Amino acid sequence: MVEYFRDLKVAGLFLLAAGLYGQEQPVPYSHKTHLALGLECNSCHRNTDPGEFMGFPSESFCMGCHQTVKADSPHIQKLAAAAREKKPLPWVRVYGIPTYVYFSHRVHTQAGATCETCHGAVRERDVITKEVVHNMRSCMACHAATKARAGCTTCHEER
Numbered sequence: 001m002v003e004y005f006r007d008l009k010v011a012g013l014f015l016l017a018a019g020l021y022g023q024e025q026p027v028p029y030s031h032k033t034h035l036a037l038g039l040e041c042n043s044c045h046r047n048t049d050p051g052e053f054m055g056f057p058s059e060s061f062c063m064g065c066h067q068t069v070k071a072d073s074p075h076i077q078k079l080a081a082a083a084r085e086k087k088p089l090p091w092v093r094v095y096g097i098p099t100y101v102y103f104s105h106r107v108h109t110q111a112g113a114t115c116e117t118c119h120g121a122v123r124e125r126d127v128i129t130k131e132v133v134h135n136m137r138s139c140m141a142c143h144a145a146t147k148a149r150a151g152c153t154t155c156h157e158e159r
Protein backbone atom coordinates (compact mmCIF):
# COMPACT_ATOMS: atom_id res chain seq x y z
CA MET A 1 0.00 0.00 0.00
CA VAL A 2 2.77 2.43 1.02
CA GLU A 3 4.58 1.41 -2.15
CA TYR A 4 1.46 2.21 -4.18
CA PHE A 5 1.11 5.70 -2.72
CA ARG A 6 4.76 6.43 -3.30
CA ASP A 7 4.38 5.47 -6.96
CA LEU A 8 1.36 7.69 -7.27
CA LYS A 9 3.31 10.57 -5.83
CA VAL A 10 6.14 10.04 -8.30
CA ALA A 11 3.68 9.80 -11.19
CA GLY A 12 2.05 13.02 -9.94
CA LEU A 13 5.39 14.83 -9.94
CA PHE A 14 6.06 13.66 -13.47
CA LEU A 15 2.67 14.92 -14.61
CA LEU A 16 3.33 18.23 -12.90
CA ALA A 17 6.72 18.52 -14.60
CA ALA A 18 5.21 17.66 -17.98
CA GLY A 19 2.52 20.30 -17.44
CA LEU A 20 5.00 23.02 -16.55
CA TYR A 21 7.82 22.31 -18.94
CA GLY A 22 5.87 20.88 -21.82
CA GLN A 23 5.96 17.48 -23.42
CA GLU A 24 8.67 16.87 -25.95
CA GLN A 25 7.11 17.32 -29.39
CA PRO A 26 8.18 15.26 -32.44
CA VAL A 27 10.10 18.30 -33.73
CA PRO A 28 10.99 21.41 -31.69
CA TYR A 29 8.44 23.72 -33.31
CA SER A 30 8.44 27.23 -31.75
CA HIS A 31 5.40 29.51 -31.84
CA LYS A 32 7.62 32.46 -30.92
CA THR A 33 9.93 31.99 -33.92
CA HIS A 34 7.10 31.45 -36.38
CA LEU A 35 4.74 34.20 -35.20
CA ALA A 36 7.65 36.67 -35.47
CA LEU A 37 7.67 35.89 -39.21
CA GLY A 38 4.22 37.47 -39.56
CA LEU A 39 2.14 34.28 -39.59
CA GLU A 40 -1.21 34.49 -37.78
CA CYS A 41 -2.95 31.88 -35.62
CA ASN A 42 -5.41 31.09 -38.39
CA SER A 43 -2.60 30.56 -40.93
CA CYS A 44 -2.19 27.21 -39.17
CA HIS A 45 -5.23 26.62 -36.94
CA ARG A 46 -8.38 26.59 -39.07
CA ASN A 47 -11.71 26.48 -37.28
CA THR A 48 -13.59 24.49 -39.93
CA ASP A 49 -17.35 23.76 -39.71
CA PRO A 50 -19.09 23.08 -37.41
CA GLY A 51 -16.51 25.03 -35.43
CA GLU A 52 -15.79 22.92 -32.37
CA PHE A 53 -12.27 21.90 -33.27
CA MET A 54 -9.18 23.96 -34.12
CA GLY A 55 -7.20 22.18 -36.78
CA PHE A 56 -3.47 21.54 -36.90
CA PRO A 57 -1.42 22.58 -39.95
CA SER A 58 -0.45 20.08 -42.63
CA GLU A 59 3.20 19.21 -43.06
CA SER A 60 3.02 20.27 -46.71
CA PHE A 61 2.09 23.80 -45.53
CA CYS A 62 5.23 23.84 -43.36
CA MET A 63 7.30 22.65 -46.31
CA GLY A 64 6.26 25.76 -48.26
CA CYS A 65 9.10 27.43 -46.36
CA HIS A 66 11.17 24.49 -45.21
CA GLN A 67 11.85 23.19 -48.70
CA THR A 68 14.61 25.80 -48.49
CA VAL A 69 14.70 27.09 -44.87
CA LYS A 70 16.97 24.94 -42.68
CA ALA A 71 16.60 22.04 -45.12
CA ASP A 72 19.75 20.42 -43.67
CA SER A 73 18.40 20.24 -40.12
CA PRO A 74 17.53 16.70 -38.94
CA HIS A 75 14.25 18.10 -37.55
CA ILE A 76 13.31 19.53 -40.92
CA GLN A 77 14.27 16.25 -42.60
CA LYS A 78 11.83 14.50 -40.27
CA LEU A 79 9.18 17.08 -41.23
CA ALA A 80 9.95 16.60 -44.93
CA ALA A 81 9.62 12.82 -44.61
CA ALA A 82 6.22 13.24 -42.90
CA ALA A 83 5.06 15.51 -45.74
CA ARG A 84 6.35 13.10 -48.40
CA GLU A 85 4.72 10.05 -46.80
CA LYS A 86 1.58 12.02 -45.90
CA LYS A 87 1.94 10.79 -42.31
CA PRO A 88 1.05 13.65 -39.93
CA LEU A 89 3.57 14.27 -37.15
CA PRO A 90 2.16 12.92 -33.87
CA TRP A 91 1.93 16.24 -31.99
CA VAL A 92 1.51 15.67 -28.26
CA ARG A 93 -1.76 17.30 -27.19
CA VAL A 94 -1.45 20.03 -24.57
CA TYR A 95 -5.03 21.11 -23.83
CA GLY A 96 -7.99 18.80 -23.52
CA ILE A 97 -11.24 18.39 -21.66
CA PRO A 98 -13.22 15.14 -21.25
CA THR A 99 -15.36 14.14 -24.24
CA TYR A 100 -18.55 14.27 -22.13
CA VAL A 101 -18.20 18.07 -22.01
CA TYR A 102 -19.46 20.11 -24.96
CA PHE A 103 -17.10 22.89 -26.03
CA SER A 104 -17.00 24.92 -29.22
CA HIS A 105 -14.19 27.24 -30.25
CA ARG A 106 -16.43 29.15 -32.63
CA VAL A 107 -19.04 30.04 -29.98
CA HIS A 108 -16.29 31.56 -27.86
CA THR A 109 -14.33 33.43 -30.51
CA GLN A 110 -17.60 34.86 -31.85
CA ALA A 111 -18.43 35.99 -28.30
CA GLY A 112 -15.13 37.93 -28.34
CA ALA A 113 -12.82 35.64 -26.34
CA THR A 114 -9.26 35.76 -27.71
CA CYS A 115 -6.87 32.85 -28.07
CA GLU A 116 -4.70 34.43 -25.37
CA THR A 117 -7.56 34.46 -22.83
CA CYS A 118 -7.62 30.68 -22.87
CA HIS A 119 -4.09 29.72 -24.00
CA GLY A 120 -1.83 32.47 -22.60
CA ALA A 121 0.93 34.41 -24.37
CA VAL A 122 1.43 31.91 -27.21
CA ARG A 123 3.34 34.49 -29.27
CA GLU A 124 6.06 34.61 -26.60
CA ARG A 125 6.36 30.84 -26.16
CA ASP A 126 8.89 28.45 -27.66
CA VAL A 127 7.05 25.56 -26.03
CA ILE A 128 3.31 25.45 -25.39
CA THR A 129 2.34 24.31 -21.92
CA LYS A 130 -1.01 24.12 -20.19
CA GLU A 131 -0.57 27.55 -18.64
CA VAL A 132 -4.30 28.29 -18.46
CA VAL A 133 -6.43 25.87 -16.48
CA HIS A 134 -9.66 24.64 -18.04
CA ASN A 135 -11.97 22.75 -15.76
CA MET A 136 -15.58 23.04 -14.68
CA ARG A 137 -14.75 25.67 -12.10
CA SER A 138 -12.91 27.94 -14.56
CA CYS A 139 -15.57 27.50 -17.28
CA MET A 140 -18.27 28.38 -14.75
CA ALA A 141 -16.33 31.39 -13.42
CA CYS A 142 -16.13 32.96 -16.87
CA HIS A 143 -19.74 32.08 -17.66
CA ALA A 144 -20.79 33.87 -14.47
CA ALA A 145 -18.62 36.89 -15.26
CA THR A 146 -19.89 37.17 -18.86
CA LYS A 147 -23.50 36.20 -18.01
CA ALA A 148 -23.34 33.24 -20.40
CA ARG A 149 -25.74 30.31 -19.86
CA ALA A 150 -24.61 28.08 -17.00
CA GLY A 151 -27.29 25.42 -16.54
CA CYS A 152 -25.85 21.90 -16.38
CA THR A 153 -27.11 21.01 -19.87
CA THR A 154 -25.19 23.94 -21.40
CA CYS A 155 -22.08 21.77 -21.24
CA HIS A 156 -23.41 18.29 -20.44
CA GLU A 157 -25.96 16.11 -22.24
CA GLU A 158 -29.27 15.65 -20.52
CA ARG A 159 -29.49 12.19 -18.92
Ligand code: HEC
Nearest residue numbers: 034039040041043044091092093094095115119122123128
Ligand atom coordinates in the same frame (compact mmCIF):
# COMPACT_ATOMS: atom_id res chain seq x y z
C1 HEC B 1 3.16 27.94 -38.46
C2 HEC B 1 2.01 27.28 -37.88
C3 HEC B 1 1.40 27.76 -36.56
C4 HEC B 1 0.99 29.03 -36.23
C5 HEC B 1 1.13 30.31 -37.03
C6 HEC B 1 0.37 28.91 -34.92
N1 HEC B 1 0.43 27.61 -34.48
FE1 HEC B 1 -0.33 26.87 -32.75
N2 HEC B 1 0.45 25.03 -33.17
C7 HEC B 1 1.15 24.70 -34.32
C8 HEC B 1 1.69 23.35 -34.19
C9 HEC B 1 2.55 22.64 -35.22
C10 HEC B 1 1.26 22.87 -32.93
C11 HEC B 1 1.58 21.50 -32.30
C12 HEC B 1 2.92 21.57 -31.58
C13 HEC B 1 2.89 22.33 -30.29
O1 HEC B 1 2.04 22.05 -29.42
O2 HEC B 1 3.73 23.25 -30.12
C14 HEC B 1 0.47 23.94 -32.32
C15 HEC B 1 -0.13 23.86 -31.07
C16 HEC B 1 -0.91 24.87 -30.50
C17 HEC B 1 -1.64 24.76 -29.25
C18 HEC B 1 -1.69 23.52 -28.36
C19 HEC B 1 -2.90 22.67 -28.78
C20 HEC B 1 -3.04 21.38 -28.00
O3 HEC B 1 -3.98 21.25 -27.21
O4 HEC B 1 -2.21 20.49 -28.18
C21 HEC B 1 -2.26 25.95 -29.03
C22 HEC B 1 -3.13 26.30 -27.85
C23 HEC B 1 -1.91 26.81 -30.14
N3 HEC B 1 -1.09 26.13 -31.00
C24 HEC B 1 -2.33 28.12 -30.24
C25 HEC B 1 -1.88 29.00 -31.23
C26 HEC B 1 -2.18 30.42 -31.22
C27 HEC B 1 -3.01 31.14 -30.16
C28 HEC B 1 -1.56 30.97 -32.32
C29 HEC B 1 -1.50 32.43 -32.73
C30 HEC B 1 -1.01 33.35 -31.68
C31 HEC B 1 -0.90 29.86 -33.03
N4 HEC B 1 -1.10 28.71 -32.31
C32 HEC B 1 -0.19 29.98 -34.21
C33 HEC B 1 1.34 25.52 -35.42
C34 HEC B 1 1.05 26.87 -35.46
Ligand code: HEC
Nearest residue numbers: 027028029033037057061062064065069070073075076079
Ligand atom coordinates in the same frame (compact mmCIF):
# COMPACT_ATOMS: atom_id res chain seq x y z
C1 HEC C 1 6.78 31.36 -43.35
C2 HEC C 1 7.82 30.34 -43.40
C3 HEC C 1 7.73 29.17 -42.44
C4 HEC C 1 6.69 28.28 -42.25
C5 HEC C 1 5.34 28.26 -42.95
C6 HEC C 1 7.14 27.32 -41.28
N1 HEC C 1 8.42 27.62 -40.86
FE1 HEC C 1 9.50 26.58 -39.47
N2 HEC C 1 10.97 28.00 -39.56
C7 HEC C 1 10.97 29.09 -40.40
C8 HEC C 1 12.13 29.92 -40.09
C9 HEC C 1 12.52 31.23 -40.78
C10 HEC C 1 12.83 29.26 -39.05
C11 HEC C 1 14.11 29.71 -38.32
C12 HEC C 1 15.28 29.24 -39.10
C13 HEC C 1 16.57 29.62 -38.41
O1 HEC C 1 16.70 29.39 -37.19
O2 HEC C 1 17.44 30.11 -39.09
C14 HEC C 1 12.08 28.03 -38.76
C15 HEC C 1 12.49 27.06 -37.86
C16 HEC C 1 11.86 25.86 -37.65
C17 HEC C 1 12.36 24.75 -36.84
C18 HEC C 1 13.72 24.68 -36.15
C19 HEC C 1 14.66 23.97 -37.10
C20 HEC C 1 16.04 23.79 -36.53
O3 HEC C 1 16.56 22.68 -36.62
O4 HEC C 1 16.59 24.79 -36.02
C21 HEC C 1 11.40 23.77 -36.85
C22 HEC C 1 11.46 22.43 -36.15
C23 HEC C 1 10.30 24.26 -37.66
N3 HEC C 1 10.62 25.52 -38.14
C24 HEC C 1 9.14 23.56 -37.89
C25 HEC C 1 8.07 24.04 -38.63
C26 HEC C 1 6.78 23.37 -38.73
C27 HEC C 1 6.42 22.08 -38.03
C28 HEC C 1 6.01 24.15 -39.53
C29 HEC C 1 4.55 23.93 -39.90
C30 HEC C 1 3.65 23.78 -38.75
C31 HEC C 1 6.80 25.28 -39.96
N4 HEC C 1 8.05 25.19 -39.38
C32 HEC C 1 6.37 26.27 -40.82
C33 HEC C 1 10.03 29.38 -41.37
C34 HEC C 1 8.81 28.74 -41.54
Ligand code: HEC
Nearest residue numbers: 041045052053054095096097103108109113114115118134
Ligand atom coordinates in the same frame (compact mmCIF):
# COMPACT_ATOMS: atom_id res chain seq x y z
C1 HEC D 1 -12.93 29.96 -24.12
C2 HEC D 1 -11.60 29.38 -24.15
C3 HEC D 1 -10.88 29.16 -25.45
C4 HEC D 1 -10.63 30.07 -26.47
C5 HEC D 1 -11.12 31.51 -26.59
C6 HEC D 1 -9.75 29.40 -27.42
N1 HEC D 1 -9.50 28.12 -26.99
FE1 HEC D 1 -8.37 26.73 -27.94
N2 HEC D 1 -8.94 25.31 -26.59
C7 HEC D 1 -9.72 25.54 -25.48
C8 HEC D 1 -10.03 24.27 -24.82
C9 HEC D 1 -10.88 24.09 -23.56
C10 HEC D 1 -9.40 23.26 -25.59
C11 HEC D 1 -9.49 21.75 -25.39
C12 HEC D 1 -10.70 21.31 -26.22
C13 HEC D 1 -11.05 19.85 -26.17
O1 HEC D 1 -10.31 19.03 -25.60
O2 HEC D 1 -12.10 19.50 -26.75
C14 HEC D 1 -8.71 23.95 -26.70
C15 HEC D 1 -7.98 23.31 -27.70
C16 HEC D 1 -7.26 23.98 -28.70
C17 HEC D 1 -6.43 23.34 -29.71
C18 HEC D 1 -6.24 21.84 -29.89
C19 HEC D 1 -7.27 21.32 -30.92
C20 HEC D 1 -8.67 21.29 -30.37
O3 HEC D 1 -9.55 22.02 -30.91
O4 HEC D 1 -8.94 20.54 -29.42
C21 HEC D 1 -5.87 24.33 -30.49
C22 HEC D 1 -4.93 24.17 -31.66
C23 HEC D 1 -6.39 25.60 -29.99
N3 HEC D 1 -7.24 25.34 -28.89
C24 HEC D 1 -6.10 26.83 -30.52
C25 HEC D 1 -6.84 28.00 -30.28
C26 HEC D 1 -6.72 29.22 -31.06
C27 HEC D 1 -5.78 29.44 -32.24
C28 HEC D 1 -7.61 30.11 -30.51
C29 HEC D 1 -7.96 31.51 -30.99
C30 HEC D 1 -8.46 31.61 -32.36
C31 HEC D 1 -8.27 29.44 -29.39
N4 HEC D 1 -7.78 28.16 -29.29
C32 HEC D 1 -9.24 30.00 -28.56
C33 HEC D 1 -10.16 26.77 -25.04
C34 HEC D 1 -10.16 27.93 -25.80
Ligand code: HEC
Nearest residue numbers: 101102103107111113117134139142143146148149154155
Ligand atom coordinates in the same frame (compact mmCIF):
# COMPACT_ATOMS: atom_id res chain seq x y z
C1 HEC E 1 -13.44 33.77 -21.46
C2 HEC E 1 -14.74 33.40 -20.88
C3 HEC E 1 -15.24 32.00 -21.12
C4 HEC E 1 -14.60 30.82 -20.80
C5 HEC E 1 -13.23 30.63 -20.16
C6 HEC E 1 -15.52 29.77 -21.17
N1 HEC E 1 -16.66 30.29 -21.72
FE1 HEC E 1 -18.18 29.21 -22.57
N2 HEC E 1 -19.05 30.93 -23.17
C7 HEC E 1 -18.62 32.20 -22.88
C8 HEC E 1 -19.56 33.17 -23.42
C9 HEC E 1 -19.45 34.69 -23.32
C10 HEC E 1 -20.59 32.42 -24.04
C11 HEC E 1 -21.89 32.95 -24.66
C12 HEC E 1 -21.82 33.08 -26.14
C13 HEC E 1 -23.15 33.56 -26.69
O1 HEC E 1 -24.18 33.47 -26.00
O2 HEC E 1 -23.14 34.01 -27.82
C14 HEC E 1 -20.22 31.01 -23.88
C15 HEC E 1 -20.97 29.96 -24.39
C16 HEC E 1 -20.70 28.62 -24.19
C17 HEC E 1 -21.51 27.53 -24.68
C18 HEC E 1 -22.75 27.66 -25.55
C19 HEC E 1 -23.92 28.01 -24.67
C20 HEC E 1 -25.17 28.26 -25.45
O3 HEC E 1 -25.83 29.27 -25.15
O4 HEC E 1 -25.48 27.48 -26.35
C21 HEC E 1 -20.95 26.36 -24.21
C22 HEC E 1 -21.43 24.95 -24.43
C23 HEC E 1 -19.77 26.74 -23.45
N3 HEC E 1 -19.66 28.11 -23.46
C24 HEC E 1 -18.93 25.84 -22.81
C25 HEC E 1 -17.75 26.20 -22.16
C26 HEC E 1 -16.83 25.24 -21.54
C27 HEC E 1 -17.00 23.75 -21.50
C28 HEC E 1 -15.79 25.99 -21.03
C29 HEC E 1 -14.55 25.51 -20.30
C30 HEC E 1 -13.72 24.53 -20.99
C31 HEC E 1 -16.08 27.38 -21.32
N4 HEC E 1 -17.26 27.48 -21.99
C32 HEC E 1 -15.23 28.42 -20.97
C33 HEC E 1 -17.49 32.54 -22.18
C34 HEC E 1 -16.53 31.64 -21.72
Ligand code: HEC
Nearest residue numbers: 097098101134135136137139140143150151152154155156
Ligand atom coordinates in the same frame (compact mmCIF):
# COMPACT_ATOMS: atom_id res chain seq x y z
C1 HEC F 1 -19.63 25.95 -18.66
C2 HEC F 1 -19.53 24.49 -18.77
C3 HEC F 1 -20.06 23.61 -17.68
C4 HEC F 1 -21.27 23.69 -17.03
C5 HEC F 1 -22.33 24.77 -17.18
C6 HEC F 1 -21.34 22.56 -16.13
N1 HEC F 1 -20.19 21.80 -16.25
FE1 HEC F 1 -19.84 20.02 -15.29
N2 HEC F 1 -17.99 19.91 -16.19
C7 HEC F 1 -17.49 20.85 -17.05
C8 HEC F 1 -16.12 20.48 -17.39
C9 HEC F 1 -15.17 21.24 -18.29
C10 HEC F 1 -15.86 19.26 -16.72
C11 HEC F 1 -14.59 18.40 -16.79
C12 HEC F 1 -13.45 18.99 -16.02
C13 HEC F 1 -13.63 18.89 -14.55
O1 HEC F 1 -13.83 17.77 -14.03
O2 HEC F 1 -13.60 19.95 -13.88
C14 HEC F 1 -17.06 18.94 -15.97
C15 HEC F 1 -17.21 17.80 -15.16
C16 HEC F 1 -18.37 17.48 -14.47
C17 HEC F 1 -18.54 16.27 -13.70
C18 HEC F 1 -17.50 15.18 -13.51
C19 HEC F 1 -16.60 15.58 -12.39
C20 HEC F 1 -15.60 14.53 -12.05
O3 HEC F 1 -14.82 14.80 -11.14
O4 HEC F 1 -15.57 13.47 -12.67
C21 HEC F 1 -19.81 16.30 -13.17
C22 HEC F 1 -20.46 15.26 -12.28
C23 HEC F 1 -20.41 17.56 -13.59
N3 HEC F 1 -19.50 18.23 -14.40
C24 HEC F 1 -21.68 17.98 -13.24
C25 HEC F 1 -22.24 19.20 -13.56
C26 HEC F 1 -23.50 19.71 -13.03
C27 HEC F 1 -24.38 18.98 -12.03
C28 HEC F 1 -23.70 20.94 -13.59
C29 HEC F 1 -24.82 21.94 -13.32
C30 HEC F 1 -24.83 22.46 -11.94
C31 HEC F 1 -22.57 21.20 -14.48
N4 HEC F 1 -21.70 20.13 -14.42
C32 HEC F 1 -22.40 22.32 -15.26
C33 HEC F 1 -18.13 21.96 -17.56
C34 HEC F 1 -19.38 22.40 -17.17
